[in-house]
Amino acid sequence: MAKVKSSGFTEDWLPVKAIQNNMIITSNNDKVTGVKITPKNIFILDSVTQENILIGLRNFYNTIDFEFWLVVADRPVDISVYMSQLQLLFQEAQSPAVKKLIAQDIEKGETFIRNNVCDTEYYFMFKGKDPDLLMKRVRQMINGLATCGLNASLISNEDLRLVLENFLNGGNTTEFGTVMPV
Numbered sequence: 226m227a228k229v230k231s232s233g234f235t236e237d238w239l240p241v242k243a244i245q246n247n248m249i250i251t252s253n254n255d256k257v258t259g260v261k262i263t264p265k266n267i268f269i270l271d272s273v274t275q276e277n278i279l280i281g282l283r284n285f286y287n288t289i290d291f292e293f294w295l296v297v298a299d300r301p302v303d304i305s306v307y308m309s310q311l312q313l314l315f316q317e318a319q320s321p322a323v324k325k326l327i328a329q330d331i332e333k334g335e336t337f338i339r340n341n342v343c344d345t346e347y348y349f350m351f352k353g354k355d356p357d358l359l360m361k362r363v364r365q366m367i368n369g370l371a372t373c374g375l376n377a378s379l380i381s382n383e384d385l386r387l388v389l390e391n392f393l394n395g396g397n398t399t400e401f402g403t404v405m406p407v
Contacts, residue, residue, distance in 0.1 A: 239393075244385050248359070251352075258359050259293070259350035260366045261384055263376040274374075281373035288369060291362060293351040298391040299343035308334050348380055348388060 240252040249257040267275050311334065315327040349366050353359050363379055370377040 241389070244382050244389075246356075247379050247381055247385070248356070249385050249389070255352045255354060256356060256359055257350055257352040257385075258363060259296075259348050259380045260363055260370070260377040261380050262347040262349070262370060263378075264345065264347060265375055278374050285369040285373055288365075291351055291353075293349050296348040296350055296388055296392075298346050298348065298388050300346055300387055302337065302342045302344055304334055304337060308338075346384070346387075348384065349377075350380070350388070 241249055242252050242254075243250040247258055251257065267278050270278075308331065311327055311331050315324060315331065318324045318327055351359070351362060353362075367377045367379075
């Protein structure tokens with residue numbers, strides 16, 4: 226029997242064969258997909274609306290007749306374009322009061338950058354062998370969440386990579402291909 230060499234790289238033992246068509250394809254040909262839920266702060270809504278959303282979610286959960294995972298992942302926020310636009314506005318501003326307001330926004334943006342601010346994203350994920358059944362479940366999830374007043378969409382390849390990166394690296398962003406000094 227040939228001895229298998231153990232690797233220190235997660236990619237060598239993780240059963241992910243590919244990420245394509247909004248699905249993770251595993252080595253045993255299971256497919257993992259899901260929906261991404263647009264976050265909504267229900268606590269800023271009136272109490273009746275909050276209660277209706279919570280009742281809707283309870284009813285929605287009770288209609289799901291398959292195994293799923295609720296996954297929460299952090300995605301770094303890139304505000305570099307916004308910061309560039311603020312710099313341009315600051316240079317063009319004539320009024321000292323306007324310049325002061327823009328400078329405060331720039332300072333707040335720099336605080337976000339220094340503190341590595343992240344968006345929190347929510348996903349319902351599930352697996353199966355039949356892509357048609359998986360897409361039926363995606364539609365069921367999107368429609369069910371819509372009845373609760375929440376927006377959801379099919380998870381993208383980029384989202385799947387983010388979820389795996391968060392899971393495998395504890396939320397730390399990796400820079401593949403970067404040579405690091407020793």
